[in-house]
Amino acid sequence: MPAGLVISAPASGVGKTTLTLALARAWRNRGLNVQCFKSGPDYIDPAFHAAATGRASVNVDSWAMDRGTIAHLVGRGTDADVVLAEGSMGLFDGVAARGVSGTGATADIAEMLGWPVLLVIDPSGQAQTAAAIAAGLRDYRAGVRLAGVVLNRVASPRHEDLVRRALNDAGIAVFGALPRHAEISLPKRHLGLVQAEEQAEIGKLIDEAARFVAEHVDLDAVLRSAASWSPQPAANGMNVTPPGQRIALARDATFSFIYPHMLEAWRAAGAEISIFSPLADEAPDASADVCWLPGGYPELHAGKIAANARFRSGLRAFADTRPVHGECGGYMVLGTALTDADGIRHEMTGLLGLETSFAKRRMHLGYRLAALAAPMPGHQVGARLRGHEFHYSTIVAQPDTPLAVVHDATGAVIAETGSRRGQATGTFFHLIAEDR
Structure with missing residues (x-):
């Protein structure tokens, strides 16, 4: 025992x-x-x-x-x-x-x-x-x-x-x-x-x-x-719907912040995960039906991401026909531009109009409860998603259709609504669970 x-x-x-x-x-x-x-x-x-x-x-x-x-x-x-x-x-x-x-x-x-x-x-x-x-x-x-x-x-x-x-x-x-x-x-x-x-x-x-x-x-x-400790059998599991059957997942030093239990829940539900590295200038798997860009440190690698033409063109082509979602750092890379801590502006993939900057750092930290106003991979309109936000970037522009109405743990509405444009969606929070 x-x-x-x-x-x-x-x-x-x-x-x-x-x-x-x-x-x-x-x-x-x-x-x-x-x-x-x-x-x-x-x-x-x-x-x-x-x-x-x-x-x-x-x-x-x-x-x-x-x-x-x-x-x-x-x-x-x-x-x-x-x-x-x-x-x-x-x-x-x-x-x-x-x-x-x-x-x-x-x-x-x-x-x-x-x-x-x-x-x-x-x-x-x-x-x-x-x-x-x-x-x-x-x-x-x-x-x-x-x-x-x-x-x-x-x-x-x-x-x-x-x-x-x-x-x-x-x-x-x-x-x-x-x-x-x-x-x-x-x-x-x-x-x-x-x-x-x-x-x-x-x-x-x-x-x-x-x-x-x-x-x-x-x-x-x-x-x-x-x-x-004698663990009691759980009445139910994670109740997580994968964002797709075959998921192209960005995974490298830039894109690495995703909760392990989410990946396990996707696999347990029968999804296949195909890893690719934007830093190595790789495009998402063409056979995948959804692409997911986790959070990480895009500000440390912004110049390289901006220069990796194969990744950027491949992601854009993927988004023409299939959903692409980004969390936090992934959301920033889906945007138009990212300004690093030295004040240098780097062009991102342009799938969303989001523009962010690290030139003036301000901490954004805390739990988030989002009610989806538009669908995102794995979740329909009205879904209530729980997550956590932690980053120092500031929003310069967020012009697209808001993805959700987002509240902090006190119930206050926050400005980081996430975005949707065409097949691309993004949030600043990292998804932890969906309310049942």
Whole structure:
């Protein structure tokens, strides 16, 4: 029977991902099968999880998904020895308004699955106060159970002793304390996101993290703290309609942000996926009946995309007779032009009138609920789609027919409506699920 555990923290940037990867690899090195999940809409971490465990990881999200979908996705851990769900932001951080089955908080997943929470606490700049924070998190919500704490970035043995004593007095188990160790920090880029496949040394980085954590954390005690878990059969699956029977999917360093569970759901529904690389100047498969351009980093490769004539002409020819859809970065490439951070304007494919710019960066971040005003591949007019938006581009022009009425998690209407022109559609949000 698998043992389930949630890895969370009081805030972002405390070390959840590093600890999750280290525990997963350390237990895998001991011969255990480890399955990871990511709570929330972060689409980067699942690839790191897969690198650490050798098993595909997916997102589970209480704002966008119902309990049946979450149970279906988590069911892949049935044959594992250990199942780890890595949280996002702080343990109770979500949106103000409840979504399908919660607010998107990690605590929702912990309560739903009945798994205890392993807290990562960074006591930098404090001592006994760290225990007060941990105790507050322990007692904040009755249905959420605390397994214990791992301290991260401890300054000295004296510092560790002060924090440990306070946590012990509060009745909170301390499984280990990690001194500062910059070598295992995961790198960041201009969006704060670096993908696992972009790092040639990812295996060595995870091995070093596993060695370091095994040296300072009681792995056996952490494993004993996990809950024995007997997953219940899901009443239904993903209920996802593929955008077509044969999907030409752009996939390379520019186009890589798509939720793993969506691809799996397409395949499970019988769709075939044909990969092509716009960066390598490849056109979509002529035998496909739909083309999908995921998000990514078009601003880093805008000059090359603009110069790749075979890709651009092939995509235009495809769109003459069949649907083409772009998400976020893919949407930008379907547009007329993209201005990069240096202020250089690059011509894009021109299938839509959208023009975007990174010259003046402004973060767009949050859940999105879209009611389709026009059809897009796999979804009809009136469909309610749930997704997440994260980018720094600004809209210079968005002249085409709006694709949807889009609200944020508070219910406020936002300007990023998406677009439709002919066979081409695009959205700034990344699709997570459709309301049933």
